[in-house]
Structure formats: structure tokens, C-alpha cells
Amino acid sequence: MAGLKIQNLYKNFNIKNENIKVLNDLNIHIQDESFVTIVGKSGCGKTTLLRILCGLEKQSEGSIEFIGDLDESNIKRKVGIVFQEPRLMPWLTVEQNMAFSLIKERNKDLAYDRIHKHLKMLGLENFKDAYPHQISGGMAQRVALGRTLCHDPEIILMDEPLGALDAFNRRKLQKEFINIFLENKKTIIFVTHDVDEAVYLGEKVIVMDKGSIIKEIPVNLDYYRDFSSKEFLEIREDILNLFFK
Ligand SMILES: Nc1ncnc2c1ncn2[C@@H]1O[C@H](COP(=O)(O)OP(=O)(O)OP(=O)(O)O)[C@@H](O)[C@H]1O
Ligand SMILES: [Mg+2]
Known part of the structure; x- marks a missing residue:
């Protein structure tokens, strides 16, 4: 809520x-x-x-x-933002960039399922091991979107x-x-x-x-x-x- x-x-x-x-x-x-x-x-x-x-x-x-x-203590967890530009980490792959928001998730199965569901939804399955410089601008933006959706903010x-x-x-x-x-x-x-x-x-x-x-x-x-x-x-x-x- x-x-x-x-x-x-x-x-x-x-x-x-x-x-x-x-x-x-x-x-x-x-x-x-x-x-x-x-x-x-x-x-x-x-x-x-x-x-x-x-x-x-x-x-x-x-x-x-x-x-x-x-409130102020949980706002970062519960409010997610997709920026106007992708802001991906260049040293991480597509999959790792998306996983970044789930780094603290203890349930690894849930994290894996969430990442793969969004890779599929965003049409990025075949590029999961690519680095940001190897994908197009539109694809990078989809990765950024996936990263926020994986984090599942309210x-x-x-x-x-x-x-x-x-x-x-x-x-x-x-x-x-x-x-x-x-x-x-x-x-x-x-x-x-x-x-x-x-x-x-x-x-x-x-x-x-x-x-x-x-x-x-x-x-x-x-x-x-x-x-x-x-x-x-x-x-x-x-x-x-x-x-x-
Ligand atoms: N940190 C800042 N320091 C000074 N001025 C700023 C700063 N951030 C934004 N502005 C100014 O605030 C105004 C609104 O900027 P903003 O980025 O919110 O517009 P926008 O509606 O998102 O535009 P766009 O559709 O181009 O993204 C602009 O005149 C901009 O120059
Ligand atoms: Mg703007």
C-alpha cells in the first residue's frame, strides 16, 4: 500500500x-x-x-x-526510479546489472526467478552475458528498467x-x-x-x-x-x- x-x-x-x-x-x-x-x-x-x-x-x-x-527509513527500498539515461555499471554484464538491486536478497531462487522473468519480458535473454558497451542504447535502457523491476518497489x-x-x-x-x-x-x-x-x-x-x-x-x-x-x-x-x- x-x-x-x-x-x-x-x-x-x-x-x-x-x-x-x-x-x-x-x-x-x-x-x-x-x-x-x-x-x-x-x-x-x-x-x-x-x-x-x-x-x-x-x-x-x-x-x-x-x-x-x-517513511524516511525505507523510502529507498520502497520507491524505485528508472532514470532518463540507463546508468549501468560498465564492468557488470546485463544479468549482473539487473541482479544488482537484489544483492541483499537472501532467497537466491527468488532472485534468480525474478531476474530471468524480467530478462525474458524485456527481450534480453540472449544478451544476459553481454557488457553495456556491447548492447544498443535501447537495450541498455531496458536493462535499467529490469534492474528497477527486479527490485520490486511499491x-x-x-x-x-x-x-x-x-x-x-x-x-x-x-x-x-x-x-x-x-x-x-x-x-x-x-x-x-x-x-x-x-x-x-x-x-x-x-x-x-x-x-x-x-x-x-x-x-x-x-x-x-x-x-x-x-x-x-x-x-x-x-x-x-x-x-x-
Ligand atoms: N541541479 C540543477 N541545478 C540548476 N538547475 C537545474 C538543476 N536541475 C535542473 N535544473 C533546471 O531545472 C529545469 C527543469 O529541468 P528538468 O530536468 O526537471 O526538466 P524536464 O522536464 O525533465 O526536461 P526533459 O524533458 O528535457 O528531460 C531546467 O531549466 C534545468 O536547467
Ligand atoms: Mg527530464
């Missing part, structure tokens, strides 16, 4: 004595076991928000309240995890995210700048612009969604129109 409540969140950065306002009074309620997507243009503050949520960055003002049995933060993938793998993994969500009932916060992806995946789409939330849109369509249905296209247009008024 894990949700979160963000209240009056601000983030400013200081560069050479200049105060840059990056996040401006964000208020977000993310329910337990929900799939929320955050969409917005480059530089609107999406990564900064995720970094604050997983404790890598401190907010300037405002509060984040985790709902459920989450809240998964994803920062454009499919940005480096080709359209075919992207579509396949979008479906897998829905499967992961439906089967494991995780709380997923998924950042993207692809409006179609945001509407395809999210039960709620949060639209950001220049550090603020400009709209929250519930998507009351069953999974798996039809990209070309009237309802889908209407929501997509609603979002795009926010930027082209």
Missing part, C-alpha cells in the same frame, strides 16, 4: 547567484495502486519532481506525504524510460507496463513528453508547463486503449490544445 500527497511544492535552483524557479506550487494526490502519467515539454521540471520524490533532491518549500507504510518512478527505444519496442513495453500495473498493482508515476504515451498509460494524466500543473485529466478508458478511438483522440487533442491556444 503506497500513495502520496504533494502539497505546495516549490523548487528553486541557484546558478551563479541567479535564483531559478523550477517547480511552482505543485499539489498532487497520487492514490495507492494508481498509474499516473506526467506530460510536459522539455525543461518544465519533470525530472526535478521525480528526483525530489525519491529523495535525491530536496524541495525548497512544501511537503510530500507518503500514504502507507513508507512506488515506481519512471523518467521517460522508453525515450531511447524504437517504435516497435516502445509499443511492446507500453503494453508490458500495463501488465505490470494490472498484475502487481503498483503505484506508477510515469514521466513522458509523448502525449499519446501519456494517454495510453495513465489513469490520470498530469499536464505540466513551466514548472506548474496546468491540468489533471482522468482517462476513463479501459486497458488496452485504442490509439485511434474517438475518446482517445479527444483527450489527446485536449492536452495539445493547452499548448496551442
